[in-house]
């Protein structure tokens with residue numbers, strides 16, 4: 001029997017795999033299933049970006065690029081960082097990556113030694129704990145409960161930081177909760193961080209998708225800039241998930257290390273996608289506000305529907321495109337005779353009996369909740385919410 005390496009064996013199977021399998025099976029059988037599981041905008045990539053990619057192909061930009069990405073794109077990103085956030089970066093402080101996901105992994109691997117610890121607020125994006133483990137480090141979970149708006153407090157941070165913690169991950173706006181830190185909240189967290197030597201990984205991939213609040217970036221705080229690993233990309237803001245372009249902005253020495261690593265692992269992010277991303281950063285951005293206005297309508301709708309279901313508790317998201325309601329009131333009840341004890345079982349019940357897909361909170365380190373995405377049409381949202389309401393009300 002084949003035995004995988006220790007490194008690979010320790011990666012957990014995604015908790016949603018069983019559900020995805022179930023969903024695929026139902027669809028194969030011709031069952032009309034609707035799902036609120038999407039982690040990507042349902043909008044099409046803007047035409048001007050597609051055109052830029054087509055032009056790049058015709059011009060023959062179809063060869064290897066420098067490992068850290070084409071200079072023009074790195075420069076466009078420094079200009080974008082300056083315009084959006086007033087942050088001064090040099091192209092030598094930027095590396096273009098195969099999606100923000102690979103930027104996160106490489107940032108962790110660049111600063112963590114084996115057995116270092118990484119402070120990870122929960123609920124967290126599913127890939128963080130596995131990436132930390134793959135990098136040889138250990139996640140230390142910091143619970144950010146619903147009562148605190150799913151945000152860590154300065155007191156929590158002060159108590160949790162110690163010499164073994166090399167890095168903290170702050171995902172703002174958050175997947176899965178949609179929580180967005182205010183400037184005051186960030187200020188008090190930065191006060192704590194500034195007095196320590198910990199690296200700060202800021203995953204701000206949802207920065208442009210915010211509702212009723214201004215987004216404040218960690219780029220604003222010069223006291224931690226030297227230790228800041230800033231991650232962003234085109235996937236969510238420009239509806240470009242499949243193009244696989246993200247970036248990391250950080251100290252030159254970190255970028256130089258990642259350039260070597262990337263050069264030996266992926267060579268470079270896809271050349272054509274880099275030209276598409278160049279157009280995204282340099283071109284017209286009205287697409288974003290139109291998309292966010294549409295998300296805002298769906299967010300209102302979903303909130304009303306959720307508030308109409310007895311027992312559900314929910315903090316409306318300030319950013320990203322997810323709701324993360326507390327559904328623990330339904331645990332201990334029975335669905336079609338089967339007891340429901342956790343978020344996975346609740347999602348299995350909803351899918352099997354009511355043909356609607358949601359993502360269990362256990363995948364994000366909070367088993368009392370489920371994640372519902374509104375990156376889908378109003379028509380699907382309505383249908384899905386009818387089924388969720390019916391399913392939850394049917395529990396006994």
Ligand SMILES: Cc1ncc(COP(=O)(O)O)c(C=O)c1O
Nearest residue numbers: 039099100101125175233235246
């Ligand atoms: C918080 C967070 N970070 C990073 C990513 C990865 O983005 P990309 O598709 O650019 O790799 C995602 C995608 O779902 C995400 O939700």
